[in-house]
Amino acid sequence: MSQHSTIQKDFYRESGQWLSQIQIWKKCFSPNLHFIYLFRITQKHPKNTFLGKFWRLILRHYQIKYGFQIYPETQIGEGLYLGHWGALVVNPKTKIGKNCNIAQGVTIAQANRGQNKGVPEIGNEVWIGPNAVIVGNIKIGNNVLIAPNAYVHTDIPSNAIVMGNPATFSLKENATSDYINNKID
Template sequence: MINSKKTYKAYLKSDGIALGLDVSSFKFKLINTFFPNYIWSFQKTLRRLEYYNNCKNKGLNKLYFYYLKYKFRKISLKLGFSIPINVFGPGLSIVHYGTIVINSASKIGKNCRIHACTNIGASGGKPEAPQIGDNVYIGPGAKIYGNIKIGNNIAISANAVVNKSFEEDGILLAGNPAEKIKKIDIKRLIKHI
């Protein structure tokens, strides 16, 4: 969770690396001025909103916080993302535009690579939502729900339905309902780790 300016900058740097962008280069800034990368804009706004919510939410900063909330909502609607703040760790990589719905009670670790048409949420009106570890690849159309835990270095295949815990590290999950398919090396799917 972002709790200082230092962690805010670290999250931004990790997100840029996860997206494969050299966000500090002049070339990227010039190209982004004329041809904006909307996913980067979304993630940058998400992290700034988290920073202002967690660290600078008093006085005049409160006004800027509300402006960021408005800007975040606007870009979220444009891209089809329903992602609350303080859910993802550093190194988030959203691969494509498209519907992504995440419950605010979910917690997802660092280096998550997530695709379109993914839902992560509670089940049966209960408030508990999935707790997902580090270095997790979530394929297009995956549905993850309930009071469950997912371990580290896990790949969840396209259209998988995960409704029970899988705490073993380094495995591939697939199917409806999801099952362990085999052991995997997550570095083949998430290149930057």
């Protein structure tokens, strides 16, 4: 079991250094890191408790301020990295693995009809480029690079590069090499 908290692991992705609580607070001047901090704090508290309601209210304020629509119910693994702030939408039923990068303008959404009705499940070490759209009951494997502006509505195997609208993929062993830095174990 790791001695580091989930928040420390998220912040490690940004700097490559294990930070103390005070160092983490100092980095919270960055909107993306500040949001991750509030998101993880909110996740620690049950929804129907006083602290749960309090932190959800604070998180909601910053969702609006920064443009991150990520809810505390969303299951996101350790080592989350939000590259830039603004205009990011993630369905609360989505599952995202660890060591994932999500850029600005990304939409991870539910399909309400058709054969892919449902929400995406995204594996570990996935890099999602700016303005990519991932929609429906699909599975994205591990070590996948989703190029900017890609529209993904079908399953993607592990070790792949995804691009285009509609998305196509090609297999590549180290698809996210040099894209996902400071990975945590």
